[in-house]
Amino acid sequence: MMINVDGIRFHLEVSGEGFPLVLLHGFTGDSSTWASFFDKWGSHSRLIVPDIIGHGRTESPDDLKHYQIESMAHSLHTILEKTGVHQIDLLGYSMGGRLALTFAVMFPNRVRKLILESASPGLETEREREFRRMNDAKLAKFIVDEGLNSFVDYWEDISLFQTMKRLPATVQNKIKEQRLKNSPQGLANSLLGMGTGSQPSWWKELGGLNCEVLLLTGEEDLKFGHIAKAMAARIKNAKWMIVENSGHAIHVEESEKFGTIVSDFLSNKL
Template sequence: MIVVVDGIRYHLEVSGEGFPLVLLHGFTGDSSTWRPFFDKWGSHSRLIVPDIIGHGNTESPEGLKHYQIESMAKSLNNILDKIGVHQVDLLGYSMGGRLALTFALLFPNRVRKLILESSSPGLKTESERELRRMNDAKLAKFIVDKGLKSFVDYWEGISLFQTMRRLPAAVQGKIREQRLMNSSQGLANSLLGMGTGSQPSWWEELVQVSCDVLLLTGGLDLKFCQIAKAMSAKLKKAKWIVVENSGHAIHVEVPEKFGTIVSDFLSNQ
Protein backbone atom coordinates (compact mmCIF):
# COMPACT_ATOMS: atom_id res chain seq x y z
CA MET A 1 0.00 0.00 0.00
CA ILE A 2 1.19 3.54 -0.81
CA VAL A 3 0.05 6.50 1.29
CA VAL A 4 1.09 10.03 0.30
CA VAL A 5 1.73 12.49 3.14
CA ASP A 6 3.21 15.97 2.53
CA GLY A 7 4.13 14.89 -0.98
CA ILE A 8 6.16 11.88 0.24
CA ARG A 9 5.12 8.39 -0.87
CA TYR A 10 5.17 6.04 2.13
CA HIS A 11 5.07 2.30 1.59
CA LEU A 12 3.35 0.16 4.19
CA GLU A 13 2.18 -3.40 4.51
CA VAL A 14 -1.12 -4.24 6.20
CA SER A 15 -1.86 -7.77 7.38
CA GLY A 16 -3.91 -9.67 9.94
CA GLU A 17 -7.04 -8.84 11.91
CA GLY A 18 -7.71 -7.37 15.34
CA PHE A 19 -6.66 -4.26 17.26
CA PRO A 20 -4.13 -2.29 15.16
CA LEU A 21 -0.42 -2.87 15.87
CA VAL A 22 2.09 -0.53 14.22
CA LEU A 23 5.57 -2.01 13.75
CA LEU A 24 8.55 0.32 13.30
CA HIS A 25 11.87 -1.11 12.08
CA GLY A 26 15.38 0.04 12.97
CA PHE A 27 18.01 1.97 11.02
CA THR A 28 18.93 0.19 7.74
CA GLY A 29 15.83 -2.04 8.08
CA ASP A 30 12.45 -1.96 6.37
CA SER A 31 8.98 -3.44 6.77
CA SER A 32 10.26 -6.92 5.86
CA THR A 33 12.00 -6.95 9.28
CA TRP A 34 8.67 -7.93 10.79
CA ARG A 35 7.40 -10.37 8.15
CA PRO A 36 8.42 -13.50 10.13
CA PHE A 37 5.90 -12.43 12.80
CA PHE A 38 2.96 -11.77 10.48
CA ASP A 39 1.29 -15.15 11.06
CA LYS A 40 1.67 -15.14 14.84
CA TRP A 41 0.80 -11.51 15.53
CA GLY A 42 -1.66 -11.26 12.64
CA SER A 43 -3.87 -13.80 14.43
CA HIS A 44 -4.64 -11.21 17.13
CA SER A 45 -3.67 -7.83 15.62
CA ARG A 46 -4.13 -5.87 12.44
CA LEU A 47 -0.50 -5.20 11.53
CA ILE A 48 0.39 -1.82 10.03
CA VAL A 49 4.01 -1.90 8.92
CA PRO A 50 5.53 1.17 7.26
CA ASP A 51 8.92 1.72 5.70
CA ILE A 52 10.22 4.72 7.64
CA ILE A 53 11.31 7.62 5.45
CA GLY A 54 14.65 6.96 3.76
CA HIS A 55 14.20 3.18 4.00
CA GLY A 56 12.78 0.40 1.89
CA ASN A 57 10.21 1.44 -0.70
CA THR A 58 9.34 4.75 0.96
CA GLU A 59 10.79 7.77 -0.79
CA SER A 60 14.13 9.31 0.18
CA PRO A 61 13.84 13.06 -0.45
CA GLU A 62 16.89 15.31 -0.45
CA GLY A 63 15.72 17.81 2.17
CA LEU A 64 16.19 16.91 5.84
CA LYS A 65 12.99 18.37 7.31
CA HIS A 66 10.89 15.25 6.72
CA TYR A 67 13.55 13.06 8.37
CA GLN A 68 13.42 14.83 11.73
CA ILE A 69 11.95 12.47 14.28
CA GLU A 70 9.08 14.74 15.29
CA SER A 71 8.25 15.32 11.62
CA MET A 72 8.22 11.57 10.97
CA ALA A 73 5.97 11.05 14.01
CA LYS A 74 3.53 13.61 12.58
CA SER A 75 3.69 11.87 9.20
CA LEU A 76 2.83 8.58 10.92
CA ASN A 77 -0.10 10.32 12.58
CA ASN A 78 -1.30 11.49 9.15
CA ILE A 79 -0.82 8.00 7.70
CA LEU A 80 -3.09 6.56 10.40
CA ASP A 81 -5.68 9.23 9.64
CA LYS A 82 -5.58 8.38 5.95
CA ILE A 83 -6.13 4.67 6.50
CA GLY A 84 -8.87 5.29 9.06
CA VAL A 85 -7.12 4.02 12.19
CA HIS A 86 -7.47 5.93 15.44
CA GLN A 87 -5.83 4.09 18.36
CA VAL A 88 -2.99 1.59 18.05
CA ASP A 89 -0.54 -0.58 19.88
CA LEU A 90 2.97 0.47 18.90
CA LEU A 91 6.19 -1.55 18.70
CA GLY A 92 9.52 -0.03 17.71
CA TYR A 93 13.04 -1.42 17.49
CA SER A 94 16.10 0.80 18.11
CA MET A 95 15.60 3.84 15.81
CA GLY A 96 12.00 2.72 15.38
CA GLY A 97 11.68 2.62 19.16
CA ARG A 98 12.85 6.21 19.46
CA LEU A 99 10.24 7.11 16.84
CA ALA A 100 7.58 5.10 18.69
CA LEU A 101 8.33 6.90 21.96
CA THR A 102 8.25 10.26 20.17
CA PHE A 103 4.86 9.38 18.68
CA ALA A 104 3.51 8.30 22.07
CA LEU A 105 4.57 11.62 23.60
CA LEU A 106 3.20 13.78 20.77
CA PHE A 107 -0.03 11.80 20.29
CA PRO A 108 -0.73 10.08 23.62
CA ASN A 109 -4.41 9.44 22.93
CA ARG A 110 -3.53 7.31 19.92
CA VAL A 111 -1.40 4.74 21.77
CA ARG A 112 -2.93 1.94 23.85
CA LYS A 113 0.25 -0.04 24.53
CA LEU A 114 3.89 0.74 23.75
CA ILE A 115 6.65 -1.81 23.18
CA LEU A 116 10.24 -0.56 22.95
CA GLU A 117 12.89 -3.05 21.86
CA SER A 118 16.48 -1.96 22.50
CA SER A 119 15.49 1.70 22.50
CA SER A 120 16.34 4.94 24.26
CA PRO A 121 14.75 8.34 24.91
CA GLY A 122 17.80 10.01 23.35
CA LEU A 123 20.91 11.49 24.93
CA LYS A 124 20.64 13.42 28.17
CA THR A 125 23.03 16.34 27.62
CA GLU A 126 23.65 18.79 24.80
CA SER A 127 27.35 17.94 24.80
CA GLU A 128 26.52 14.26 24.22
CA ARG A 129 24.10 15.21 21.45
CA GLU A 130 26.62 17.50 19.76
CA LEU A 131 29.27 14.77 19.74
CA ARG A 132 26.78 12.26 18.31
CA ARG A 133 25.71 14.74 15.60
CA MET A 134 29.35 15.16 14.58
CA ASN A 135 29.88 11.40 14.43
CA ASP A 136 26.64 10.84 12.51
CA ALA A 137 27.61 13.57 10.02
CA LYS A 138 30.92 11.76 9.39
CA LEU A 139 29.07 8.49 8.93
CA ALA A 140 26.55 10.09 6.57
CA LYS A 141 29.41 11.47 4.48
CA PHE A 142 30.99 8.00 4.47
CA ILE A 143 27.76 6.51 3.06
CA VAL A 144 27.58 9.11 0.28
CA ASP A 145 31.30 9.05 -0.57
CA LYS A 146 32.05 5.32 -0.28
CA GLY A 147 28.70 3.87 -1.25
CA LEU A 148 26.16 1.56 0.33
CA LYS A 149 28.20 -1.66 0.17
CA SER A 150 31.18 -0.14 2.03
CA PHE A 151 28.84 1.27 4.65
CA VAL A 152 27.03 -2.05 5.17
CA ASP A 153 30.43 -3.75 5.53
CA TYR A 154 31.27 -1.27 8.28
CA TRP A 155 27.81 -1.40 9.92
CA GLU A 156 27.81 -5.19 10.18
CA GLY A 157 31.11 -5.02 12.05
CA ILE A 158 30.20 -2.60 14.83
CA SER A 159 30.19 -3.94 18.39
CA LEU A 160 26.43 -3.39 18.80
CA PHE A 161 25.78 -6.25 16.39
CA GLN A 162 28.58 -8.64 17.35
CA THR A 163 26.12 -11.23 18.72
CA MET A 164 24.42 -11.43 15.30
CA ARG A 165 27.57 -13.07 13.96
CA ARG A 166 26.37 -16.24 15.75
CA LEU A 167 23.37 -16.46 13.41
CA PRO A 168 23.36 -18.93 10.50
CA ALA A 169 25.08 -17.61 7.38
CA ALA A 170 21.80 -17.72 5.45
CA VAL A 171 20.11 -15.44 8.01
CA GLN A 172 23.03 -12.99 8.01
CA GLY A 173 23.00 -13.01 4.22
CA LYS A 174 19.29 -12.19 4.08
CA ILE A 175 19.75 -9.25 6.46
CA ARG A 176 22.66 -7.97 4.39
CA GLU A 177 20.67 -8.29 1.17
CA GLN A 178 17.83 -6.24 2.69
CA ARG A 179 20.21 -3.53 3.94
CA LEU A 180 21.74 -3.22 0.48
CA MET A 181 18.29 -2.51 -0.99
CA ASN A 182 18.17 0.84 0.81
CA SER A 183 19.06 4.22 -0.65
CA SER A 184 22.43 5.79 0.17
CA GLN A 185 20.80 9.21 0.35
CA GLY A 186 17.98 7.88 2.49
CA LEU A 187 20.29 6.32 5.07
CA ALA A 188 22.59 9.35 5.14
CA ASN A 189 19.65 11.70 5.66
CA SER A 190 18.19 9.41 8.33
CA LEU A 191 21.42 9.71 10.31
CA LEU A 192 21.41 13.48 9.94
CA GLY A 193 17.71 14.01 10.62
CA MET A 194 16.68 11.18 12.94
CA GLY A 195 19.93 10.24 14.66
CA THR A 196 20.15 10.08 18.44
CA GLY A 197 22.03 13.39 18.49
CA SER A 198 19.47 15.18 16.33
CA GLN A 199 16.34 14.23 18.24
CA PRO A 200 15.20 15.89 21.48
CA SER A 201 16.04 14.21 24.76
CA TRP A 202 12.82 12.68 26.11
CA TRP A 203 14.22 11.61 29.50
CA GLU A 204 12.31 14.24 31.48
CA GLU A 205 9.12 13.57 29.50
CA LEU A 206 8.99 9.85 30.33
CA VAL A 207 6.79 10.58 33.35
CA GLN A 208 4.12 11.84 30.92
CA VAL A 209 3.70 8.44 29.25
CA SER A 210 0.48 7.07 30.72
CA CYS A 211 0.00 3.88 28.68
CA ASP A 212 1.36 0.43 29.51
CA VAL A 213 4.96 0.13 28.32
CA LEU A 214 7.03 -2.99 27.70
CA LEU A 215 10.80 -2.52 27.58
CA LEU A 216 12.74 -5.36 25.96
CA THR A 217 16.52 -5.67 26.03
CA GLY A 218 18.93 -8.48 25.26
CA GLY A 219 20.92 -9.73 28.22
CA LEU A 220 24.16 -9.41 26.21
CA ASP A 221 23.37 -5.78 25.26
CA LEU A 222 24.67 -4.20 28.46
CA LYS A 223 24.40 -0.59 27.28
CA PHE A 224 20.70 -0.84 26.50
CA CYS A 225 20.01 -2.84 29.64
CA GLN A 226 21.35 0.13 31.61
CA ILE A 227 19.19 2.50 29.57
CA ALA A 228 16.08 0.36 30.12
CA LYS A 229 16.73 0.19 33.85
CA ALA A 230 16.85 4.00 34.03
CA MET A 231 13.75 4.31 31.82
CA SER A 232 11.72 1.86 33.91
CA ALA A 233 12.37 3.99 36.98
CA LYS A 234 10.75 7.00 35.30
CA LEU A 235 7.84 5.42 33.42
CA LYS A 236 4.55 5.10 35.31
CA LYS A 237 3.47 1.71 33.97
CA ALA A 238 6.54 -0.05 32.67
CA LYS A 239 7.45 -3.72 32.52
CA TRP A 240 11.06 -4.52 31.66
CA ILE A 241 12.07 -7.94 30.36
CA VAL A 242 15.67 -8.96 29.77
CA VAL A 243 15.87 -11.66 27.11
CA GLU A 244 18.83 -13.88 27.92
CA ASN A 245 21.36 -15.00 25.30
CA SER A 246 20.45 -12.13 22.99
CA GLY A 247 22.08 -8.91 21.92
CA HIS A 248 20.57 -5.75 20.41
CA ALA A 249 18.35 -7.30 17.71
CA ILE A 250 16.24 -9.60 19.89
CA HIS A 251 13.60 -10.13 17.19
CA VAL A 252 16.30 -11.57 14.89
CA GLU A 253 18.41 -13.45 17.43
CA VAL A 254 15.63 -15.19 19.40
CA PRO A 255 12.51 -14.64 17.25
CA GLU A 256 10.26 -17.30 18.78
CA LYS A 257 10.77 -16.04 22.32
CA PHE A 258 10.42 -12.43 21.17
CA GLY A 259 7.18 -13.16 19.30
CA THR A 260 5.65 -14.89 22.32
CA ILE A 261 6.61 -12.09 24.75
CA VAL A 262 4.98 -9.50 22.48
CA SER A 263 1.80 -11.56 22.00
CA ASP A 264 1.48 -12.15 25.73
CA PHE A 265 1.89 -8.44 26.52
CA LEU A 266 -0.71 -7.41 23.95
CA SER A 267 -3.27 -10.01 25.08
CA ASN A 268 -2.92 -9.16 28.78
CA GLN A 269 -5.65 -6.55 29.26
Protein backbone atom coordinates in the same frame (compact mmCIF):
# COMPACT_ATOMS: atom_id res chain seq x y z
CA MET B 1 0.29 -0.14 -0.49
CA MET B 2 1.53 3.42 -1.00
CA ILE B 3 0.21 6.48 0.86
CA ASN B 4 1.04 10.07 -0.05
CA VAL B 5 1.93 12.30 2.90
CA ASP B 6 2.88 15.91 2.10
CA GLY B 7 4.08 14.88 -1.34
CA ILE B 8 6.15 11.92 -0.11
CA ARG B 9 5.08 8.39 -0.99
CA PHE B 10 5.24 6.03 1.99
CA HIS B 11 5.15 2.28 1.54
CA LEU B 12 3.39 0.15 4.15
CA GLU B 13 2.24 -3.41 4.57
CA VAL B 14 -1.18 -4.05 6.13
CA SER B 15 -2.34 -7.50 7.21
CA GLY B 16 -4.09 -9.42 9.97
CA GLU B 17 -7.20 -8.68 12.01
CA GLY B 18 -7.83 -7.19 15.43
CA PHE B 19 -6.68 -4.12 17.37
CA PRO B 20 -4.14 -2.17 15.27
CA LEU B 21 -0.44 -2.84 15.92
CA VAL B 22 2.07 -0.53 14.23
CA LEU B 23 5.58 -1.97 13.74
CA LEU B 24 8.59 0.33 13.26
CA HIS B 25 11.90 -1.09 12.02
CA GLY B 26 15.43 0.03 12.90
CA PHE B 27 18.07 1.97 10.94
CA THR B 28 18.94 0.22 7.63
CA GLY B 29 15.83 -2.00 7.99
CA ASP B 30 12.43 -1.90 6.32
CA SER B 31 8.97 -3.40 6.76
CA SER B 32 10.26 -6.86 5.87
CA THR B 33 12.06 -6.82 9.24
CA TRP B 34 8.77 -8.00 10.76
CA ALA B 35 7.59 -10.38 8.01
CA SER B 36 8.30 -13.55 10.00
CA PHE B 37 5.86 -12.35 12.70
CA PHE B 38 2.96 -11.53 10.37
CA ASP B 39 1.16 -14.86 10.82
CA LYS B 40 1.58 -15.00 14.61
CA TRP B 41 0.74 -11.38 15.41
CA GLY B 42 -1.76 -11.07 12.55
CA SER B 43 -3.93 -13.66 14.29
CA HIS B 44 -4.69 -11.13 17.06
CA SER B 45 -3.76 -7.71 15.60
CA ARG B 46 -4.25 -5.68 12.45
CA LEU B 47 -0.63 -5.05 11.47
CA ILE B 48 0.37 -1.69 9.99
CA VAL B 49 4.00 -1.79 8.93
CA PRO B 50 5.55 1.25 7.22
CA ASP B 51 8.95 1.77 5.68
CA ILE B 52 10.28 4.76 7.63
CA ILE B 53 11.35 7.69 5.47
CA GLY B 54 14.67 7.05 3.71
CA HIS B 55 14.22 3.29 3.97
CA GLY B 56 12.79 0.48 1.85
CA ARG B 57 10.26 1.52 -0.77
CA THR B 58 9.35 4.81 0.93
CA GLU B 59 10.78 7.80 -0.89
CA SER B 60 14.04 9.47 0.13
CA PRO B 61 13.64 13.23 -0.40
CA ASP B 62 16.62 15.58 -0.27
CA ASP B 63 15.17 18.02 2.27
CA LEU B 64 16.35 17.06 5.77
CA LYS B 65 13.29 18.61 7.43
CA HIS B 66 11.27 15.53 6.41
CA TYR B 67 13.67 13.29 8.36
CA GLN B 68 13.33 15.07 11.70
CA ILE B 69 11.90 12.55 14.14
CA GLU B 70 8.96 14.82 15.05
CA SER B 71 8.20 15.24 11.33
CA MET B 72 8.20 11.47 10.85
CA ALA B 73 5.88 11.12 13.87
CA HIS B 74 3.49 13.59 12.20
CA SER B 75 3.74 11.57 8.97
CA LEU B 76 2.86 8.41 10.89
CA HIS B 77 -0.13 10.21 12.40
CA THR B 78 -1.29 11.16 8.90
CA ILE B 79 -0.82 7.56 7.69
CA LEU B 80 -3.06 6.35 10.51
CA GLU B 81 -5.67 8.99 9.67
CA LYS B 82 -5.66 7.90 6.03
CA THR B 83 -6.02 4.24 6.97
CA GLY B 84 -8.91 4.98 9.32
CA VAL B 85 -7.05 4.04 12.50
CA HIS B 86 -7.33 5.96 15.77
CA GLN B 87 -5.81 4.18 18.75
CA ILE B 88 -2.94 1.72 18.32
CA ASP B 89 -0.50 -0.59 19.97
CA LEU B 90 3.00 0.45 18.92
CA LEU B 91 6.23 -1.53 18.69
CA GLY B 92 9.56 -0.04 17.67
CA TYR B 93 13.09 -1.42 17.43
CA SER B 94 16.17 0.77 18.00
CA MET B 95 15.67 3.82 15.70
CA GLY B 96 12.06 2.70 15.30
CA GLY B 97 11.82 2.56 19.09
CA ARG B 98 12.94 6.16 19.36
CA LEU B 99 10.31 7.06 16.77
CA ALA B 100 7.66 5.04 18.64
CA LEU B 101 8.47 6.84 21.88
CA THR B 102 8.39 10.19 20.08
CA PHE B 103 4.94 9.35 18.70
CA ALA B 104 3.70 8.32 22.16
CA VAL B 105 4.96 11.59 23.67
CA MET B 106 3.46 13.73 20.90
CA PHE B 107 0.16 11.85 20.52
CA PRO B 108 -0.45 10.18 23.90
CA ASN B 109 -4.14 9.50 23.31
CA ARG B 110 -3.31 7.46 20.23
CA VAL B 111 -1.24 4.78 22.00
CA ARG B 112 -2.76 2.01 24.11
CA LYS B 113 0.35 -0.13 24.59
CA LEU B 114 3.97 0.71 23.75
CA ILE B 115 6.73 -1.86 23.18
CA LEU B 116 10.29 -0.57 22.92
CA GLU B 117 12.95 -3.04 21.81
CA SER B 118 16.54 -1.91 22.44
CA ALA B 119 15.52 1.75 22.36
CA SER B 120 16.35 4.98 24.14
CA PRO B 121 14.70 8.37 24.81
CA GLY B 122 17.70 10.12 23.26
CA LEU B 123 20.67 11.79 24.94
CA GLU B 124 20.17 13.88 28.05
CA THR B 125 22.72 16.69 27.54
CA GLU B 126 23.41 19.03 24.64
CA ARG B 127 27.11 18.14 24.85
CA GLU B 128 26.29 14.46 24.28
CA ARG B 129 23.94 15.34 21.43
CA GLU B 130 26.52 17.57 19.72
CA PHE B 131 29.17 14.83 19.89
CA ARG B 132 26.72 12.29 18.46
CA ARG B 133 25.68 14.65 15.65
CA MET B 134 29.34 15.00 14.64
CA ASN B 135 29.77 11.23 14.52
CA ASP B 136 26.54 10.74 12.58
CA ALA B 137 27.61 13.40 10.08
CA LYS B 138 30.87 11.47 9.50
CA LEU B 139 28.89 8.26 8.97
CA ALA B 140 26.51 10.00 6.56
CA LYS B 141 29.49 11.28 4.56
CA PHE B 142 30.97 7.78 4.57
CA ILE B 143 27.78 6.37 3.02
CA VAL B 144 27.74 9.00 0.26
CA ASP B 145 31.49 8.89 -0.46
CA GLU B 146 32.25 5.18 -0.11
CA GLY B 147 28.93 3.66 -1.13
CA LEU B 148 26.35 1.42 0.47
CA ASN B 149 28.34 -1.83 0.23
CA SER B 150 31.25 -0.42 2.21
CA PHE B 151 28.94 1.13 4.78
CA VAL B 152 26.92 -2.04 5.35
CA ASP B 153 30.17 -4.00 5.83
CA TYR B 154 31.25 -1.44 8.41
CA TRP B 155 27.81 -1.28 10.10
CA GLU B 156 27.51 -5.04 10.51
CA ASP B 157 30.91 -5.14 12.20
CA ILE B 158 30.25 -2.62 14.99
CA SER B 159 30.24 -3.92 18.55
CA LEU B 160 26.45 -3.51 18.90
CA PHE B 161 25.85 -6.29 16.38
CA GLN B 162 28.60 -8.77 17.29
CA THR B 163 26.13 -11.29 18.70
CA MET B 164 24.40 -11.46 15.31
CA LYS B 165 27.51 -13.16 13.92
CA ARG B 166 26.31 -16.30 15.70
CA LEU B 167 23.30 -16.46 13.38
CA PRO B 168 23.33 -18.90 10.44
CA ALA B 169 25.04 -17.53 7.34
CA THR B 170 21.76 -17.73 5.41
CA VAL B 171 20.09 -15.40 7.94
CA GLN B 172 23.01 -12.96 7.95
CA ASN B 173 23.06 -12.88 4.14
CA LYS B 174 19.32 -12.22 3.97
CA ILE B 175 19.68 -9.25 6.35
CA LYS B 176 22.57 -7.88 4.30
CA GLU B 177 20.60 -8.22 1.06
CA GLN B 178 17.74 -6.24 2.58
CA ARG B 179 20.07 -3.50 3.87
CA LEU B 180 21.67 -3.13 0.44
CA LYS B 181 18.27 -2.38 -1.12
CA ASN B 182 18.07 0.94 0.76
CA SER B 183 18.84 4.32 -0.75
CA PRO B 184 22.33 5.59 0.20
CA GLN B 185 21.01 9.17 0.31
CA GLY B 186 18.03 8.05 2.36
CA LEU B 187 20.23 6.39 4.98
CA ALA B 188 22.60 9.36 5.07
CA ASN B 189 19.71 11.77 5.56
CA SER B 190 18.23 9.51 8.24
CA LEU B 191 21.45 9.75 10.23
CA LEU B 192 21.51 13.53 9.86
CA GLY B 193 17.81 14.11 10.55
CA MET B 194 16.70 11.28 12.83
CA GLY B 195 19.92 10.31 14.62
CA THR B 196 20.10 10.13 18.40
CA GLY B 197 21.97 13.43 18.49
CA SER B 198 19.43 15.21 16.29
CA GLN B 199 16.24 14.20 18.11
CA PRO B 200 14.98 15.86 21.32
CA SER B 201 15.72 14.22 24.65
CA TRP B 202 12.51 12.62 25.99
CA TRP B 203 13.89 11.64 29.40
CA LYS B 204 11.83 14.28 31.22
CA GLU B 205 8.67 13.21 29.37
CA LEU B 206 8.88 9.56 30.45
CA GLY B 207 7.01 10.23 33.70
CA GLY B 208 4.05 11.59 31.74
CA LEU B 209 3.43 8.39 29.76
CA ASN B 210 0.11 6.84 30.77
CA CYS B 211 0.03 3.89 28.38
CA GLU B 212 1.32 0.46 29.32
CA VAL B 213 4.99 0.15 28.34
CA LEU B 214 7.11 -2.94 27.77
CA LEU B 215 10.88 -2.47 27.56
CA LEU B 216 12.83 -5.32 25.98
CA THR B 217 16.61 -5.65 25.99
CA GLY B 218 19.00 -8.49 25.21
CA GLU B 219 21.03 -10.04 28.00
CA GLU B 220 24.28 -9.28 26.15
CA ASP B 221 23.34 -5.71 25.18
CA LEU B 222 24.66 -4.05 28.34
CA LYS B 223 24.44 -0.49 27.01
CA PHE B 224 20.71 -0.64 26.26
CA GLY B 225 20.05 -2.70 29.35
CA HIS B 226 21.45 0.19 31.40
CA ILE B 227 19.24 2.63 29.47
CA ALA B 228 16.13 0.46 29.97
CA LYS B 229 16.76 0.20 33.70
CA ALA B 230 16.84 4.00 33.94
CA MET B 231 13.73 4.30 31.77
CA ALA B 232 11.79 1.75 33.82
CA ALA B 233 12.47 3.78 36.95
CA ARG B 234 10.78 6.83 35.40
CA ILE B 235 7.79 5.27 33.60
CA LYS B 236 4.70 4.62 35.73
CA ASN B 237 3.33 1.58 33.89
CA ALA B 238 6.55 -0.05 32.70
CA LYS B 239 7.62 -3.67 32.56
CA TRP B 240 11.25 -4.43 31.67
CA MET B 241 12.24 -7.85 30.38
CA ILE B 242 15.75 -9.09 29.64
CA VAL B 243 15.89 -11.76 26.94
CA GLU B 244 18.59 -14.38 27.44
CA ASN B 245 21.09 -15.35 24.74
CA SER B 246 20.47 -12.16 22.80
CA GLY B 247 22.12 -8.88 21.96
CA HIS B 248 20.62 -5.75 20.39
CA ALA B 249 18.39 -7.33 17.70
CA ILE B 250 16.24 -9.59 19.88
CA HIS B 251 13.59 -10.07 17.19
CA VAL B 252 16.23 -11.70 14.97
CA GLU B 253 18.44 -13.44 17.54
CA GLU B 254 15.62 -14.92 19.63
CA SER B 255 12.69 -14.51 17.26
CA GLU B 256 10.38 -17.21 18.65
CA LYS B 257 10.77 -15.99 22.21
CA PHE B 258 10.36 -12.37 21.09
CA GLY B 259 7.17 -13.13 19.18
CA THR B 260 5.61 -14.87 22.18
CA ILE B 261 6.54 -12.07 24.59
CA VAL B 262 4.91 -9.48 22.33
CA SER B 263 1.74 -11.56 21.89
CA ASP B 264 1.50 -12.18 25.63
CA PHE B 265 1.94 -8.49 26.45
CA LEU B 266 -0.74 -7.45 23.98
CA SER B 267 -3.17 -10.05 25.32
CA ASN B 268 -2.51 -9.14 28.99
CA LYS B 269 -0.78 -12.44 29.77
CA LEU B 270 2.43 -10.81 31.03
